[in-house]
Amino acid sequence: MWEDAHVRLLVDERKNRNDEFHLIRKKKAPFWNSxxxxxxxxxxxxxxxxxxTEKFSQLVREFNLMVLYRSEDGGxxxxxxxxxFDEFRTHFWLRSSDQYNYEHNLNKSKHYLKQQLIPPTTLSLQHHAVLSQYTITSSSQQQGMPSSQHTNVSHSQ
Known part of the structure; x- marks a missing residue:
């Protein structure tokens, strides 16, 4: 029977050895045995x-139930x-790179949105027009249209 002190040590071990846990690629049994x-x-x-392993998985499930319960979406x-709850809110059991990737992707999304709000420069519009014409020319050649009907694109530097 799991007592609170046993569970506390289980959580501490899993938390303090998180990097070690994620360095193991396949069989985690030796980690959990230790x-x-x-x-x-x-x-x-x-x-x-x-x-x-089963107890820790149960703790994560119970945390997820508490998240739902607190958000009034069931649970x-x-x-x-x-x-x-407060300790598990940090998602300490995830790989540190997962947290990095999450924050990185969030920042990329914000950067992308910011870029979309800035009006395009004249140079970027000209570049886009040349690429569009090139695409039209390439696709018309593939469809067997006579070369006299192709859009001419000059590639001057």
Whole structure:
């Protein structure tokens, strides 16, 4: 039976060893076995790595239920969800690169939107016009139109 102190150590181990966890590409069993061993040594228990994996997954599910519950979109309040909600809000179990990628993509989106609000320069409009004409010429050649009907594009530098 998982006691609060056991769960606390489980969360601490998973949180403090997050980078190590994500360096392991495939089989995570040795990681979870080492977490179980640490809990067992400290509390004289007999948890397995699999039980630690399942318990941590349950904690993440309970956190997600609490998110829904607090947003009034369903979900429910749970014992561990209440205890660990603030800590799990940081999503500490994700790879640090996942958090970086999220922030990077958000910044890229903001930059893109900002760029769309700036009126295009004359040079960029001319460049776009040349590319459009080139596309028309290329597609008409592929459709077998006589060369006299093609749009002429000069590529002067």
């Amino acid at each position: 977490v179980a061993e640490k809990i067992n040594n400290k509390f004289n228990t007999t948890y397995t790595g699999k039980q630690c 429910k309040s749970t014992h561990y969800g209440q205890i660990y």
